[in-house]
Amino acid sequence: MTARLLIVGGGMAGTIVANGLARRLSHELRSGDVNVTVLGTSNDHMYQPGFLYVPFGRVRSQELKRQERSILDRRINFVIDPATHIDVDANRVVAQSGKSYGYDYLVIATGSRLVPEQIPGLTEGAYHCYDLEGARKLRGAIDAFEGGRIVINVNAPHKCPVAPLEITLMLDEHLRDRGLEGKFDITYTYPIGRLHSLEPVAEWAVPEFDRRGIKYQTFFNTKEVDVAKKVVHSEEGDSFEYDLLITIPPHRGAQVIEDSGLGAGGWIPTNPRTLLREGSDNVFVIGDTTNIPISKAGSTAHFQADTVVENLTMMVQEGRWSREYDGKVFCFIETGLSRGTYIWFNYKTPPRPTPPTQMVHWFKLAYNRMYWLSACGLL
Amino acid sequence: MSNRTTIDARNAFCPGPMMEMIAALKTIAVGDEIEVLSSDKGSANDIPAWTRKVGHQLVSSDDHGTHWSIVVRRMK
Ligand SMILES: Cc1cc2nc3c(=O)[nH]c(=O)nc-3n(C[C@H](O)[C@H](O)[C@H](O)COP(=O)(O)OP(=O)(O)OC[C@H]3O[C@@H](n4cnc5c(N)ncnc54)[C@H](O)[C@@H]3O)c2cc1C
Numbered sequence: 001m002t003a004r005l006l007i008v009g010g011g012m013a014g015t016i017v018a019n020g021l022a023r024r025l026s027h028e029l030r031s032g033d034v035n036v037t038v039l040g041t042s043n044d045h046m047y048q049p050g051f052l053y054v055p056f057g058r059v060r061s062q063e064l065k066r067q068e069r070s071i072l073d074r075r076i077n078f079v080i081d082p083a084t085h086i087d088v089d090a091n092r093v094v095a096q097s098g099k100s101y102g103y104d105y106l107v108i109a110t111g112s113r114l115v116p117e118q119i120p121g122l123t124e125g126a127y128h129c130y131d132l133e134g135a136r137k138l139r140g141a142i143d144a145f146e147g148g149r150i151v152i153n154v155n156a157p158h159k160c161p162v163a164p165l166e167i168t169l170m171l172d173e174h175l176r177d178r179g180l181e182g183k184f185d186i187t188y189t190y191p192i193g194r195l196h197s198l199e200p201v202a203e204w205a206v207p208e209f210d211r212r213g214i215k216y217q218t219f220f221n222t223k224e225v226d227v228a229k230k231v232v233h234s235e236e237g238d239s240f241e242y243d244l245l246i247t248i249p250p251h252r253g254a255q256v257i258e259d260s261g262l263g264a265g266g267w268i269p270t271n272p273r274t275l276l277r278e279g280s281d282n283v284f285v286i287g288d289t290t291n292i293p294i295s296k297a298g299s300t301a302h303f304q305a306d307t308v309v310e311n312l313t314m315m316v317q318e319g320r321w322s323r324e325y326d327g328k329v330f331c332f333i334e335t336g337l338s339r340g341t342y343i344w345f346n347y348k349t350p351p352r353p354t355p356p357t358q359m360v361h362w363f364k365l366a367y368n369r370m371y372w373l374s375a376c377g378l379l
Numbered sequence: 380m381s382n383r384t385t386i387d388a389r390n391a392f393c394p395g396p397m398m399e400m401i402a403a404l405k406t407i408a409v410g411d412e413i414e415v416l417s418s419d420k421g422s423a424n425d426i427p428a429w430t431r432k433v434g435h436q437l438v439s440s441d442d443h444g445t446h447w448s449i450v451v452r453r454m455k
Contacts, residue, residue, distance in 0.1 A: 157402035161393055191401050193425045197394040219429060221401060235433040250405065265406030293391035293399045329393065345392050
C-alpha cells in the first residue's frame, strides 16, 4: 500500500519538508510506496525576510519571488487548492475545490497571517513591511518623508522577533544617509518592559538606541490609532503623535486552523519536542503555526522541518522514531545598513549576542540569496 | 466556571512568558484565564504589575521555587 504524505502549506517549512522527503525517500517515491503532496494557496513562493530591504530600495521585488513548482522536487505533487477544513479525526483535508485529500501522515505548515484590523485605525493609519505590498507602500512613504516624528509600533504576537529592531536601526541610518539628520525623531514602542523579548538583545539595544537618539516606550500595547489626529494610543494609557507610523502588526495563525477548530488564534497545540499535534500521532505541526513558546522565524521552521523529515523517513522506512527537536533558533540581526550580528539558542541554552561586524552583515546578505538553495533542499 | 489555558514558558527565551501571555489573552474570551509558567523573574514581577495597569485581573501568582505560576483573567 502506498503511504500518503500530505503537507498543507507551501511556504518555508512546507517546502523544506517536501524537498527533504523527496531526497530521503527517493527509492520509495520511485517504487510508488510513498507519495508526497503539497497543498498550497498559490504558485508564488516569497522569501519573506527580504521584505525588510524593500523599504530602503536595497532589493528588487523580483529577487524575492520564485515559482513554488520550480523549487519543489519534480516528484512532489503540488496542488494549488487552499485547504478549507482539516479533519484530523477522519485523516483528510477538504480544499476549496471541494476535493478531499486523504493522508496517512499530515504536516501542517500554514504559517501565520497579519491581522492589523484587530486594532482600530491600524490598517488605515500605519505602514508595515510584513508583506510585499506593505513593504512597497512603506518604501513610497519613506521616500516621501522629509522629516518629522516617526513611531515604530510593535505588536504581539509577531513573526521574526528581531525584525522590529532591524527596521528601526536601518531606518535611522537610511534617513541620516539621506541628509535628514536632526530633522526626524524615532520612537520605538514595545509590548513588554524592555526593548526586545530576549534580555541580552534588549540590553544590547539600549545603548545602541541611546547613541542614535532613538526614543522608546516599553509596556506599550496598542489600543487604537486616531488616524485623523495622527496619534497612537496604548492600553497602558500612553499616546504618541506621529507623522509616519510604522507597525509590526499583530498576527494570528491561518484561517483554516481556526475554521477547523484546531487551535485558538490559529495556533495549534503542539508537542515542543516531537512536533506532533497534541492528541494526534500522525499529524506534525511546524513553523509559525505551532503554539510552542518559541520565536516564529524561518530558522525555527527550517530546524523543525529537518526534524520532521528525519522522523517521517524513519517511520515510513523502519516504523520507528528518529529524533526530537531541541528548540534551536538562529537569527541574524541587522544593526544598520552595513553591520550585523547573530544569536542562536535552544530549549536549554540561552542566547548571547556578539558585537556586530560587517562580516555578519555580508553573511546575512549572502544567506538571502542562498535561501533558494536551502528551500530546494540543496543546503 | 472560567476556562483556563496553560502556557508552559519555562526556559522560553524568545518571545518569553510575558509576550506569550499578551498574545494568548487575545485568543481567549472575556472572563477566561491564562496560566503562565515562567522561570524568568522579570516576567514574574512584570506580569502582575502590567495586568493591574491595563485592567485585567491577577487571579494568583505563586512561587514554586524553580518557577512561578501566574494566572490572569481577561476582563475586557
Ligand atoms: C519582514 C520579515 C522579515 C523576516 N526575517 C526573518 C529572518 O531574518 N530570519 C528568519 O528566520 N525569519 C524571518 N522572517 C520570518 C519567516 O519568514 C517566517 O517565520 C517563516 O516564513 C515561517 O515559515 P512557515 O512555513 O511557517 O510559514 P510561511 O513561510 O508563511 O508559509 C505558510 C504557507 O502556508 C500557506 N497557507 C496558508 N493557509 C493555507 C491553506 N488554507 N491551504 C494551503 N496553504 C495555506 C501560505 O500561503 C504560505 O505559503 C521574517 C518575516 C518577515 C515578514
